[in-house]
Amino acid sequence: xxxxxxxxxxxxxxxxxxxxxxxxxxxxxxxxxxxxxxxxxxxxxxxxxxxxxxxxxxxxxxxxxxxxxxxxxxxxxxxxxxxxxxxxxxxxxxxxxxxxxxxxxxxxxxxxxxxxxxxxxxxxxxxxxxxxxxxx
Amino acid sequence: xxxxxxxxxxxxxxxxxxxxxxxxxxxxxxxxxxxxxxxxxxxxxxxxxxxxxxxxxxxxxxxxxxxxxxxxxxxxxxxxxxxxxxxxxxxxxxxxxxxxxxxxxxxxxxxxxxxxxxxxxxxxxxxxxxxxxxxxxxxxxxxxxxxxxxxxxxxxxxxxxxxx
Numbered sequence: 559x560x561x562x563x564x565x566x567x568x569x570x571x572x573x574x575x576x577x578x579x580x581x582x583x584x585x586x587x588x589x590x591x592x593x594x595x596x597x598x599x600x601x602x603x604x605x606x607x608x609x610x611x612x613x614x615x616x617x618x619x620x621x622x623x624x625x626x627x628x629x630x631x632x633x634x635x636x637x638x639x640x641x642x643x644x645x646x647x648x649x650x651x652x653x654x655x656x657x658x659x660x661x662x663x664x665x666x667x668x669x670x671x672x673x674x675x676x677x678x679x680x681x682x683x684x685x686x687x688x689x690x691x692x693x694x
Numbered sequence: 695x696x697x698x699x700x701x702x703x704x705x706x707x708x709x710x711x712x713x714x715x716x717x718x719x720x721x722x723x724x725x726x727x728x729x730x731x732x733x734x735x736x737x738x739x740x741x742x743x744x745x746x747x748x749x750x751x752x753x754x755x756x757x758x759x760x761x762x763x764x765x766x767x768x769x770x771x772x773x774x775x776x777x778x779x780x781x782x783x784x785x786x787x788x789x790x791x792x793x794x795x796x797x798x799x800x801x802x803x804x805x806x807x808x809x810x811x812x813x814x815x816x817x818x819x820x821x822x823x824x825x826x827x828x829x830x831x832x833x834x835x836x837x838x839x840x841x842x843x844x845x846x847x848x849x850x851x852x853x854x855x856x857x858x
Contacts, residue, residue: 570825571705574704578703578704651702651709652698652700654737655711656697657737659698659713661736663715665725665731665734666715666716666722666725667716670721
């Protein structure tokens with residue numbers, strides 16, 4: 559469990575903050591296809607190259623990209639780990655509730671198929687829960 | 695398959711979960727407040743669950759435990775505020791490995807025709823609390839993979855081409 563906490567919550571907030579902007583998300587999407595220069599990144603947008611550079615600074619600060627020089631051009635590179643931390647956080651929460659609700663769906667269907675009883679216990683659950691059956 | 699929608703806006707200490715169920719809201723309410731039913735759906739399938747107490751009335755307390763397959767326990771407890779009813783449930787929520795970090799859950803069941811929309815609004819004490827909460831204990835069972843990263847990037851890319 560400790561390993562999960564290596565990227566602290568504050569770091570995660572920085573990552574989510576950087577991801578909150580649609581232009582920055584589009585830049586990350588472009589970088590997923592390969593490294594790119596500022597000019598290449600700015601091409602699909604109506605905003606100026608300096609504006610794109612400011613977005614790149616935010617992404618770099620969040621650790622989402624790194625930048626290197628190739629000859630005269632500055633290349634941006636997608637860093638996968640912070641995104642992976644961010645997705646893992648959401649994935650954990652999603653997994654917990656999606657799975658719970660899928661199970662609840664099944665339970666509700668089973669309860670509605672049963673003839674109505676006063677006792678709320680339904681048909682025997684799977685093997686992990688208490689196997690005692692309501693004898694009433 | 696119906697999807698559970700989860701909205702966690704960056705910078706806000708809140709998470710909103712919604713899901714449609716094909717069931718009357720009274721039945722959903724029962725599934726949420728009857729311990730015998732609750733253990734049959736809450737949490738990952740791989741985790742056994744027990745309910746220590748669930749006193750669904752104003753000021754009543756609740757506590758339940760998820761058990762990982764290796765025996766490790768994750769316990770949660772809280773207090774009901776106002777009388778829980780099919781109109782809604784208001785309760786505090788605390789993960790026992792993070793004492794003092796309490797969130798407030800407001801659950802509503804909105805019935806329309808044969809469908810009931812479940813909505814859970816969870817408010818945390820801070821953004822750090824929200825972001826730190828799940829990662830501290832709910833890692834179990836979640837695949838760590840580039841696949842998810844790919845999915846996210848695909849979603850982000852699509853989202854990014856609006857309003858840039």
